[in-house]
Amino acid sequence: MLILECPCCGITAEETEFHGGGEAHLKRFGPDSEDKDFENYLFMRENPKGVHFERWRHNNGCGKWFHAARCTMTLEVFGTYSAQTYEPPKALCDAISAKRPGWSWGAFS
Amino acid sequence: MSNLVSALDKATDSSGIAVIEEMGLQGMITLRGDLSAESVKIASTSVTGVEMPAQNMANHAGASGICWMSTDELLILCPYDGVADTLAKMHKLLGDTHSLAVDVSDARACLRVSGPNAREVMAKLAPVDLAPEGFSVGMFRRTRLAQVAAAFWIVDAQTFQIVCFRSNAQYVFDVLNVAAQSGSEVGFFK
Numbered sequence A: 001m002l003i004l005e006c007p008c009c010g011i012t013a014e015e016t017e018f019h020g021g022g023e024a025h026l027k028r029f030g031p032d033s034e035d036k037d038f039e040n041y042l043f044m045r046e047n048p049k050g051v052h053f054e055r056w057r058h059n060n061g062c063g064k065w066f067h068a069a070r071c072t073m074t075l076e077v078f079g080t081y082s083a084q085t086y087e088p089p090k091a092l093c094d095a096i097s098a099k100r101p102g103w104s105w106g107a108f109s
Numbered sequence B: 001m002s003n004l005v006s007a008l009d010k011a012t013d014s015s016g017i018a019v020i021e022e023m024g025l026q027g028m029i030t031l032r033g034d035l036s037a038e039s040v041k042i043a044s045t046s047v048t049g050v051e052m053p054a055q056n057m058a059n060h061a062g063a064s065g066i067c068w069m070s071t072d073e074l075l076i077l078c079p080y081d082g083v084a085d086t087l088a089k090m091h092k093l094l095g096d097t098h099s100l101a102v103d104v105s106d107a108r109a110c111l112r113v114s115g116p117n118a119r120e121v122m123a124k125l126a127p128v129d130l131a132p133e134g135f136s137v138g139m140f141r142r143t144r145l146a147q148v149a150a151a152f153w154i155v156d157a158q159t160f161q162i163v164c165f166r167s168n169a170q171y172v173f174d175v176l177n178v179a180a181q182s183g184s185e186v187g188f189f190k
């Protein structure tokens, strides 16, 4: 079971107080985009064994969205951060590198 | 005038290890806005007579109080009869500050769990560290009780007060009674 800390209200709770919101940092491609980009946006997802980035919502708590970085294999949560960003914070990436040297995920490493 | 009743019309069950009561009518106003804005603070504190609570905390004085719901939301408690007046005062004090204050009294229900085992009954239903040193008087927690959203705080050492959606009131009352059934003491906090 995941233990997540909501960066909005500061509450730490197990995952049943939250709701997963799918992959983090998707770039949206809309009606006028190339078919390939649109298909990627709609259907293609990361499915890593290891470091992963997701969106979560504190749905039974403060109601806010945020991001979380975790390991899909061990369920270790590396950290959570604001929803209002296009990329994970540098400090978090460094912390992940210390634990999982050489990790990469999408455009991040 | 219609006969106003709360969700469960003050239903009480004291057959188990804690007393479960529906509290009857309670005035509740949701206020959304920038909690650091002076007018939001003044509108909240002047109608309730309590200080602005810190994050994840609540301040109460009798039927009045302010609960910190999220970074941009407060739950204002006031006597049920006074909601319309309180709301009018708040709207006046808020002026043209970007905010929203709405009467939600009839959309919510208040319940109480009391007795020496109250903490234990709550701990069976919420994914919250309810050890006395982890959750104490003054704290306010939005979480779930079994399968539905709820918020609660501690009134005194043996009493928890819960706010839930009115449509969930029967479920919350029933599930609390299941958690409080006779002979189900765990003794974890003793």
Ligand SMILES: [Zn+2]
Residues within 6 Å of the ligand: A006, A007, A008, A009, A010, A011, A058, A061, A062, A063, A064
């Ligand atoms: Zn939160």
